[in-house]
Structure formats: structure tokens, C-alpha cells
Amino acid sequence: MDYHTLTESDFFRFVSQNTEAADIRAAYDEFSQTIFRSYVEAGNPHRLLFALIYAEVELQSLHDTLSDGKDGAAAYLKKALALVRRMLENLQTQVPPLSAAQKSDIQPPPFRWTGSLVELIEVIYALDEMGCINDGQNDIKELTAFFGSQLGLEIKDSHCYNAYTDMKRRKSESRTYFLDKMRERLNLRMQRDDAKERARR
Structure with a gap:
């Protein structure tokens, strides 16, 4: 109110x-x-x-x-x-x-984002585009505010749109730098796990 x-x-x-x-x-x-x-x-x-x-x-x-x-x-x-x-x-x-309301009464979120803000925005836009949250029926500003509150960040509307604009301006063939890195790292982790399992046999 x-x-x-x-x-x-x-x-x-x-x-x-x-x-x-x-x-x-x-x-x-x-x-x-x-x-x-x-x-x-x-x-x-x-x-x-x-x-x-x-x-x-x-x-x-x-x-x-x-x-x-x-x-x-x-x-x-x-x-x-x-x-x-x-x-x-x-x-x-x-x-x-x-x-x-003392500071000791305010509990910090159990997890906090330690990557860059642009990387988080990239993930949020991807999740929204995939329809993974509320079938994609979201206001991107509310979505970023929610993720920010859960991860100890204050994400203003201008931060959100500026980060997305920066992503669109990227010159590489793939403009999703962070998502590409995530895919690469996750595949490498599974390969290492496979190698460990083979070594135990």
C-alpha cells in the first residue's frame, strides 16, 4: 500500500x-x-x-x-x-x-550468486524462453527480481534490459557465452565421472 x-x-x-x-x-x-x-x-x-x-x-x-x-x-x-x-x-x-528489526534477525539467503550479473541474466532469459517456469508466462522483470531475492542480488529493471541488450550485441556466432560454457563444463564433468567408473571396474 x-x-x-x-x-x-x-x-x-x-x-x-x-x-x-x-x-x-x-x-x-x-x-x-x-x-x-x-x-x-x-x-x-x-x-x-x-x-x-x-x-x-x-x-x-x-x-x-x-x-x-x-x-x-x-x-x-x-x-x-x-x-x-x-x-x-x-x-x-x-x-x-x-x-x-535487528540485522541479526534478517537471515541471508542460503545461496548467493557469485558469477557475473550478465551470466545470471543469460540463464534467466533462457529458462523463460524454454518455458521452464510457469510455462513461460512470466514478466521478465518479476522473474529476475525473484531470482535476485533468492540469490542475494538486487537486480534493477535497467540491469536486466542492459544485460540482455549487451548479449544481443555480441559478435560471435553463438551469443550465449555462459550457456555454452555451462554445456561444455557439464559434459566434461560427465566424461570425468565415466572415466572414474571405468577405472573402478
């Missing part, structure tokens, strides 16, 4: 324009549902916490500029501000402070 998701809603637009109650009721209901749904589905509670804090500040600022009243935007603004504050009180008792 982006921290400004709530403040970019129709409800915020209506209260900032001091819209009449008949026009704002549905927007308020949608605003409330967004908060409840985000609370239930919060994969990262810190993001929801930041969004609620930001919304509270913006709501308070709007409240200070609107005239007090029982109808129209002012009334719904009070309700929204009360709702956000109540949700914040509840959420803050459940979300540990960011400082509580």
Missing part, C-alpha cells in the same frame, strides 16, 4: 472542495472500506501505518481550514479523522518499531 493511497481518494477530493453530504457519502464509505480492507490484507503493516499517519496529518490540516458544521464535508471529515485515529491506535499496538 502506497502511503498516499488514502489521500488520493475521491473522499479527499470532496472534502477539500467542501462538497455537500449527498455527494460525499459514497466517497466516505469507499474511503472507510479501503482502510478496513488494507488492515485485513496488510502484508506489510508498516506501509499501512505510514499511510494512516499521512492521512491523519492531511485530514487534520483540512479540518483546521473547514468551518465547523453538522452537514457536508465538515461532518464527514470529522468521522474520517476519528476513524483514522482509531485505526492508528489499534495498529500501533500490533506493529513493532522498525528499529526492532
Whole structure:
């Protein structure tokens, strides 16, 4: 959840324009549902916490500029501000402070890529082209991000596309340098194993 998701809603637009109650009721209901749904589905509670804090500040600022009243935007603004504050009180008792996440609590991946980034990108594109992962129905950016997360690398979109472009610019007959080397090395390993087995007979 982006921290400004709530403040970019129709409800915020209506209260900032001091819209009449008949026009704002549905927007308020949608605003409330967004908060409840985000609370239930919060994969990262810190993001929801930041969004609620930001919304509270913006709501308070709007409240200070609107005239007090029982109808129209002012009334719904009070309700929204009360709702956000109540949700914040509840959420803050459940979300540990960011400082509580010590480095010792963050486990490094058990395996890390020690080859070059271009070599990894070459493997990822090959696997995707072969349809070995999700039958090839992948977004290459998401695929590279997944492999990076599993192997201790941060692979940005620009890294991915630049590496692929570099591969396409190669002048050799075969442009898959790393895959060719992998095939060669694996065949040599099997040949060595065959030789060892023959020697034991």
C-alpha cells in the first residue's frame, strides 16, 4: 500500500472542495472500506501505518481550514479523522518499531550468486524462453527480481534490459557465452565421472 493511497481518494477530493453530504457519502464509505480492507490484507503493516499517519496529518490540516458544521464535508471529515485515529491506535499496538528489526534477525539467503550479473541474466532469459517456469508466462522483470531475492542480488529493471541488450550485441556466432560454457563444463564433468567408473571396474 502506497502511503498516499488514502489521500488520493475521491473522499479527499470532496472534502477539500467542501462538497455537500449527498455527494460525499459514497466517497466516505469507499474511503472507510479501503482502510478496513488494507488492515485485513496488510502484508506489510508498516506501509499501512505510514499511510494512516499521512492521512491523519492531511485530514487534520483540512479540518483546521473547514468551518465547523453538522452537514457536508465538515461532518464527514470529522468521522474520517476519528476513524483514522482509531485505526492508528489499534495498529500501533500490533506493529513493532522498525528499529526492532535487528540485522541479526534478517537471515541471508542460503545461496548467493557469485558469477557475473550478465551470466545470471543469460540463464534467466533462457529458462523463460524454454518455458521452464510457469510455462513461460512470466514478466521478465518479476522473474529476475525473484531470482535476485533468492540469490542475494538486487537486480534493477535497467540491469536486466542492459544485460540482455549487451548479449544481443555480441559478435560471435553463438551469443550465449555462459550457456555454452555451462554445456561444455557439464559434459566434461560427465566424461570425468565415466572415466572414474571405468577405472573402478
